[in-house]
Amino acid sequence: MPFILKAGTWIQPVNVEQDNYMINDDVLLITQSERANYKRIKEAERYNASVRQQSWEHGGFTFINSLVDLSANDPATIGRLAFLSTYLDFNTQRLQKGHGNPIRKSDLSSILQISKPTAIAFYNDALFSGLVSDHGSEGLYISKTFFRGSADKNGKQTRLYIDTVRDLYHRLKSNQHHRFGYVVQLIPFINKEWNILCENPYESESQAILPLSMKGICGxxxxxxxxxxxxxxxxxxxxxxxxxxxxxxxxxxxTVTNYGRxxxxxxxxxxxxxxxxxxKVEGISVAFKARVKG
Structure with a gap:
């Protein structure tokens, strides 16, 4: 704990030529460990404030576990699951709409905006893969690959922003849902700080990131x-x-490098x-602006 030295106190500082000297005014002393702890607290406060701001601007978010490999699954199924995850209840894994009304198998066609045969195929695929479970009248529950609520402090999760995910999904035709699904499947390879598809997603220094080639991404x-x-x-x-x-x-x-384009x-x-x-990623926002061809 910090403590106060009163004026008139004699001290013997370390690494100072003078043996001791008197303090003329009251001094608040803070140890190095306390200073480091204070810095961590302030960094956490800034991070939490940033997350709250981004959450508010994007209509909230849901989490996806960044370590789960979904590459063996149908990308259309994954894209639809990511969209459904925006309907997750907090800390229960139940999918719900409106005022807590559960989403059931019969609701999938209308919510996912797909035909009934496609909805049945999606349901069977998600159920078989263990990504969704059916609790009858209680509705559908999604696996903990996606979740809302408390997250681990190890940073092994990624946020999916609700408003923008829904807007993108609603603009896609049913035979285009796999396009969003591809990106969800690639989340384990998205650099956490810089949002680059790369070999080292937890590298914090931008110069040390190893971007994936298009062929590497396909692989x-x-x-x-x-x-x-x-x-x-x-x-x-x-x-x-x-x-x-x-x-x-x-x-x-x-980019053009010593190894070519x-x-x-x-x-x-x-x-x-x-x-x-x-x-860190606001600077690349101009690259995403859709341009009218002309």
Whole structure:
């Protein structure tokens, strides 16, 4: 605990030539460990304030476990599950709409905006994969891959922002849901601070990040590398609105290095972000602005 030395007190400081000297005024002494603890508290307060601000601007968020590998699942199923996760109740895993009304199997077609046969296929796939469980009249529950409420302090989760996820999903046709699903499947490879698809997602220094090539990304998703161009169009064409501006789901920034021309893929942080400092990604926001072709 900090303590006060009264004026007139004699002290013997360390690493000072003078043996001792008298304090002329009252002094508040704080140890190095207390100063470090104070710094951690202030950093946590700034982080929490930033998260609250971003949550308010984006209509809240749901979490996805960043360590779960969903690459073996149908990307359309994953995209639809991520959308459904925005209807999660806090700390219960139950999907609900309106004033706490449970979402049931019969609701899937209307909520997901897909045909009844497609809704049945989605239900069976999600159920078989263990990503959804059916509790009858209590409704559908989603696995803890997605959750709302208290999160671990280890930073192994990423936020999916509710308003923008819903807006993007509603703009996609039912046969395009896989495009959003691809990005959700790639969350384990999104750098937490810089939102770059890379080999080292927990690297905090931007200069040390190892971006994934388009073929490398296809490999992570078990896609044919010869379809890299088609995949590029799939993740850059979806559009949503934030702050009154149309934005892309992903942006590809070309660079020229000693190893030749390379592309760096950024995921829009207004949809998906797991970092602690949103100001780090605000500088790339211009890359996501949808442009009218002309």
């Amino acid at each position: 992570k998703l078990r896609l044919n590398e010869n379809h890299a161009t088609r995949f590029k169009n799939a993740i850059t064409s979806p559009i949503f609105s934030f702050g009154g501006e149309e934005q892309q789901l992903c942006a590809i920034v070309p 390379q592309n760096t893929v950024y995921v829009n942080p207004h949809l998906v972000y797991g970092g602690s400092d949103f100001t």
